[in-house]
Amino acid sequence: MVNTDMTNLTLHTGSVDHTPVQDEVFRPCVTAGAPPPGPFPTVAAFHDYFVTMAATLSHTRNYGHHRQHYASSSYHQPPFSPPVPPPHLFPADVPVVFTHGALHPRNIIVTPGPNPRIVAIVGWEQAGWLPAYWELCKARWECARRGRLGGGWEAKYLPWILDAEGLGANLREWSVGALCQYWDYFVGLM
Numbered sequence: 001m002v003n004t005d006m007t008n009l010t011l012h013t014g015s016v017d018h019t020p021v022q023d024e025v026f027r028p029c030v031t032a033g034a035p036p037p038g039p040f041p042t043v044a045a046f047h048d049y050f051v052t053m054a055a056t057l058s059h060t061r062n063y064g065h066h067r068q069h070y071a072s073s074s075y076h077q078p079p080f081s082p083p084v085p086p087p088h089l090f091p092a093d094v095p096v097v098f099t100h101g102a103l104h105p106r107n108i109i110v111t112p113g114p115n116p117r118i119v120a121i122v123g124w125e126q127a128g129w130l131p132a133y134w135e136l137c138k139a140r141w142e143c144a145r146r147g148r149l150g151g152g153w154e155a156k157y158l159p160w161i162l163d164a165e166g167l168g169a170n171l172r173e174w175s176v177g178a179l180c181q182y183w184d185y186f187v188g189l190m
Contacts, residue, residue: 013046013096014039015128021046023101023126025138028190029053032060043131047090054189089182091171094131101126103139103161105153118160136162136176137183144184 015022020036029037034053040046100107100121107123110116139162143153158164168176 012039012041013043013129013131016098021128021130023128023130023134023138025141025187025190026053028057032057042092043090043094043096044092046131047088047092051088051090051186054186058189088186090131091174091179094133094171096129097132097135099128099130099135099138100124101128101130101135101138102142103135103158104142105157108161132167133171133176133179133183136164136167137180140180141184141187 012018014020015038018039020026020038023037026037034056035049037049037053038046040049100123102123102125103121107121108118109120109122110118136158139158140154164176168174171179
């Protein structure tokens with residue numbers, strides 16, 4: 001019998017089974033030997049990790065470039081110092097929701113014909129409990145990095161699946177578009 005009492009449910013930010021986030025955005029962190037991405041007790045802790053890892057990976061990449069420059073010149077190589085975790089503007093009070101993590105046409109099965117219906121969503125390897133905006137930002141990123149999709153994926157089809165207007169109501173001082181651009185900046189650093 002399944003227990004349906006949700007009164008003692010504690011949401012975390014992490015994978016479905018209360019392990020680190022499996023989202024491919026964090027793959028460079030794991031590859032670089034960083035601490036695992038979660039699980040996190042709060043959205044604020046998740047955001048601190050996300051921003052710190054993006055800044056650290058970017059700094060390390062740039063420092064590696066400078067190391068090669070210093071090695072090939074007569075300049076003295078400066079000592080390595082990790083960056084100070086940057087302040088950020090991600091909202092700490094955004095709800096945590098269950099996310100798929102890889103919404104893209106290749107993972108969405110629809111019926112053929114002039115009035116398609118979604119019949120299945122596959123590819124749940126990156127699913128987890130993440131801030132409410134994550135799914136929309138990630139879906140837009142998936143489209144951008146795989147090349148713009150014809151047929152208006154982002155403008156026409158993504159709204160069938162994700163409620164950007166409802167998300168906007170939860171973000172208070174953020175517009176959804178601005179938050180996704182801010183998210184894109186940090187993902188780009190990774």
